[in-house]
Amino acid sequence: VAITSGIDGTFAVAQTGTTTTLASTLKTAGGSWIVTITRAGDGATVATGTQVVIVLTDVTNQQHEGSSGTFPLFKTTLADGTTAIDESSSEADAVGIVPPAVTFTPSGWGGTTPSIVPVSMIAGAVTDATVTFTTGNPWTADGKLIFEVPDTFTNVGAASVAITSGIDGTFAVAQTGTTTTLASTLKTA
Numbered sequence: 001v002a003i004t005s006g007i008d009g010t011f012a013v014a015q016t017g018t019t020t021t022l023a024s025t026l027k028t029a030g031g032s033w034i035v036t037i038t039r040a041g042d043g044a045t046v047a048t049g050t051q052v053v054i055v056l057t058d059v060t061n062q063q064h065e066g067s068s069g070t071f072p073l074f075k076t077t078l079a080d081g082t083t084a085i086d087e088s089s090s091e092a093d094a095v096g097i098v099p100p101a102v103t104f105t106p107s108g109w110g111g112t113t114p115s116i117v118p119v120s121m122i123a124g125a126v127t128d129a130t131v132t133f134t135t136g137n138p139w140t141a142d143g144k145l146i147f148e149v150p151d152t153f154t155n156v157g158a159a160s161v162a163i164t165s166g167i168d169g170t171f172a173v174a175q176t177g178t179t180t181t182l183a184s185t186l187k188t189a
Contacts, residue, residue, distance in 0.1 A: 032072065036081070063137035065106045071099035107136030116147065124154070128162075141169060 035056065046052060062068060075087035075094075087094045114133035118125075131147070139145075149156050158173050 034073070041079075061104055063107070065104050067101045067103055070101050074099050110134040110136040114147075116149070130164075139167075 037054065037056075073089040073091075075089060076085040077083055078085065084093070088098045090098075112134040114131075116129055116131050118127050118129045120127035131145070133145075156175055158175055161171050161173055163171075
């Protein structure tokens with residue numbers, strides 16, 4: 001915990017929840033996390049109307065884009081941990097609005113730019129294309145890879161894939177878009 005404004009003293013931090021191996025799987029069970037930050041009693045009472053800013057370190061965001069959902073519990077308490085001072089929650093005695101959801105954006109491919117490179121670079125050749133990427137977060141076993149091929153390519157008739165590294169399982173390939181009409185070897189539609 002790093003304190004940036006509004007409060008002094010030392011703190012103890014505890015959390016409950018199911019720890020997951022985030023490097024290889026998505027969190028699929030265990031519910032929410034309860035974080036308790038306990039003041040050690042060596043700082044001053046925080047006055048009414050004071051904005052307090054605390055930075056909680058080592059929080060791993062959800063591993064896909066979308067809303068986090070609201071933060072269902074937020075309160076300050078007396079030392080007993082149950083008697084609320086200020087509270088926003090679903091509890092019957094709560095006053096106030098729970099902290100709103102945040103929206104996460106997709107990861108950036110582990111910092112490595114994905115690539116799609118035709119095996120042959122000869123104009124008009126019918127060839128394979130090598131697709132390479134580094135996952136920034138786990139990719140589920142039933143997930144999809146979706147990419148768009150520029151309209152400067154004459155046709156994409158991919159019906160199967162050959163896996164060379166980094167993934168296992170079976171795959172289905174689907175392609176949408178205009179089936180091209182060839183006239184005098186130029187794409188016309």
